[in-house]
Amino acid sequence: MVERxxxxxxxxxxxxxxxxxxAAYCLVPFLWMVDTAIKPxxxxxxxxxxxxxxxxxxxxxxRVIFDTSFLVFxxxxxxxxxxxxxxxxxxxxxxxxAMSRWGRYPAVRAVGGALLISQMIPGVLLLVPLYMxxxxxxxxxxxxxxxxxxxxxxxxxxxxxxxxxFDTIPLELEDAAEIDGCSRLGIIFRVxxxxxxxxxxxxxxxxxxxxxxxxxxxxxxxxxxxxxTLTPGILLFKGLYATDWGSLMAAAVLAVLPxxxxxLYLQRFLIKxxxxxxxxx
Amino acid sequence: MRLERxxxxxxxxxxxxxxxxxxxxxxxxxxxxxxxxxxFHFVNLVNPEQAGWAGLENYRxxxxxxxxxxxVVRTVWWTALSVVGxxxxxxxxxxxxxxxxxxxxxxxxxxxxxxIVPIVVAGLTxxxxxxxxxxVVNAWLQASGIARHPHHWLGQTETALLAVTFVxxxxxxxxxxxxxxxxxxxxxxxxxxxxxxxxxxALGRFxxxxxxxxxxxxxxxxxxxxxxxxxxxxFIWVMTEGGPLNASQTLPVLVYxxxxxxxxxxxxxxxAVFMMLFMAGLVALRLALGRPARAEA
Numbered sequence: 001m002v003e004r005x006x007x008x009x010x011x012x013x014x015x016x017x018x019x020x021x022x023a024a025y026c027l028v029p030f031l032w033m034v035d036t037a038i039k040p041x042x043x044x045x046x047x048x049x050x051x052x053x054x055x056x057x058x059x060x061x062x063r064v065i066f067d068t069s070f071l072v073f074x075x076x077x078x079x080x081x082x083x084x085x086x087x088x089x090x091x092x093x094x095x096x097x098a099m100s101r102w103g104r105y106p107a108v109r110a111v112g113g114a115l116l117i118s119q120m121i122p123g124v125l126l127l128v129p130l131y132m133x134x135x136x137x138x139x140x141x142x143x144x145x146x147x148x149x150x151x152x153x154x155x156x157x158x159x160x161x162x163x164x165x166f167d168t169i170p171l172e173l174e175d176a177a178e179i180d181g182c183s184r185l186g187i188i189f190r191v192x193x194x195x196x197x198x199x200x201x202x203x204x205x206x207x208x209x210x211x212x213x214x215x216x217x218x219x220x221x222x223x224x225x226x227x228x229t230l231t232p233g234i235l236l237f238k239g240l241y242a243t244d245w246g247s248l249m250a251a252a253v254l255a256v257l258p259x260x261x262x263x264l265y266l267q268r269f270l271i272k273x274x275x276x277x278x279x280x281x
Numbered sequence: 282m283r284l285e286r287x288x289x290x291x292x293x294x295x296x297x298x299x300x301x302x303x304x305x306x307x308x309x310x311x312x313x314x315x316x317x318x319x320x321f322h323f324v325n326l327v328n329p330e331q332a333g334w335a336g337l338e339n340y341r342x343x344x345x346x347x348x349x350x351x352x353v354v355r356t357v358w359w360t361a362l363s364v365v366g367x368x369x370x371x372x373x374x375x376x377x378x379x380x381x382x383x384x385x386x387x388x389x390x391x392x393x394x395x396x397i398v399p400i401v402v403a404g405l406t407x408x409x410x411x412x413x414x415x416x417v418v419n420a421w422l423q424a425s426g427i428a429r430h431p432h433h434w435l436g437q438t439e440t441a442l443l444a445v446t447f448v449x450x451x452x453x454x455x456x457x458x459x460x461x462x463x464x465x466x467x468x469x470x471x472x473x474x475x476x477x478x479x480x481x482x483a484l485g486r487f488x489x490x491x492x493x494x495x496x497x498x499x500x501x502x503x504x505x506x507x508x509x510x511x512x513x514x515x516f517i518w519v520m521t522e523g524g525p526l527n528a529s530q531t532l533p534v535l536v537y538x539x540x541x542x543x544x545x546x547x548x549x550x551x552x553a554v555f556m557m558l559f560m561a562g563l564v565a566l567r568l569a570l571g572r573p574a575r576a577e578a
Binding site for chain 1: 289290291293294295296297298299300301302304305306308309310311312313315316319326370373374377378380382385388389390391392393394395397398399400401402403405406407408409410412414415417420424451455459508509512513514515518519533536537540541546549550553556557560564
């Protein structure tokens, strides 16, 4: 950039000031959540709250894990998130492959268009009919209801993400495999998927975070503690333990943990995927 | 039977997309039609006796409901304030991240953190920070002399929706940051250099080079987020359940109220149809303003 050194230093200082401000804005609630979770209750109920903790404690975590249904909710979230992401990936791999390689066929084009439109249709519009559909099918308060719903809503994003990865794999590789007598499934599983492993991981992670964080359908389609997932479960805790903020924040920390770990490992890929604009907030 | 290669590919293409197509048909297309259908019928969740053609009766129920018009106004405010706030924060942070400073990768990761937090957790954490007793926000406001008394941000009709909007902006702006940052990186550096040689100041360069380059991606971002914000149920339900005294009740909350608290599926479907029309309007507006950014990417 063509700038005088003095003004360059000024902009650098300004840039850091802005970035530090934003970093604080983003992290303080996060840190306060952790801070509250390991503070003993008397220190939480202070009229002069600080980040300093005189007697750190794990009592809130113990209470959440041993005295509440937290572990059941956690397990349910895990089952639903894994089930729906696996189903999504299987459907998405085949649909994305067809869209990447055979995009001119009418059936492929029709489904591609349908996915594009359905990506724009928000879940809340379908909340009532889906509730009634699950009611008619006898699937309310089942894992299946959530797995089917999450799969449907994550499918378009995952198909488009995967398609963009498949598009980068040269056709010549597939032609060579086909000449060697490889079947179509063989081509997909031995050539395409191994080459798009980063793409598969990115797509799966997006789907997993989406399923793990989803609230509305989990809240509406499940009415028993035995099948309740974590996000509606935490809201339930809020009603039950209204002023026990230490335990509520401990539950919040534990609920964020899986996505936070995934994010730390994969943030480069995830930010790239985010930038491609394919993922809902 | 051994098919010829073109026929085999045609059959495979059908098999490959059929499951995805079926899922979208059964769980998106048909339910969508059912919403429209239900809006013209009497449908009750607990009383199956209430059934049959309703004509415009459900529409009258909703339009006569004194909660409907305020909910529309609130939805517009909630959406407009959220999107403006998110866009401004997203733009400023993206401009800062686009400078080649040391540690920008770390800052970029930190600035994405709010986006991965589940809405329920974000809502709960901010609810705790905003409580009048022991809440850290009130404590800081008092310590810095901005406020004299603790304020019950979520519990008072004047501030409840604003407080939820603030939290929504916190969680959603990183999406703008990342998208706008990607947009900024496509601006050719030569343009800035040429403009600087021609004597354009920093503001002039921003106004005449940066902003026009971000036009396409900004339009897409704003339109998509208008839709996603207007239809968002989670934030408001988690933090206030539409209260106090319905002061933060928006249209999605109204859908939930009609369907799952009053069991009036017909009325809930009417609100959903209104929301659908609003969305279709926005998408049409976006298309009228130019081709979508996805095609440019």
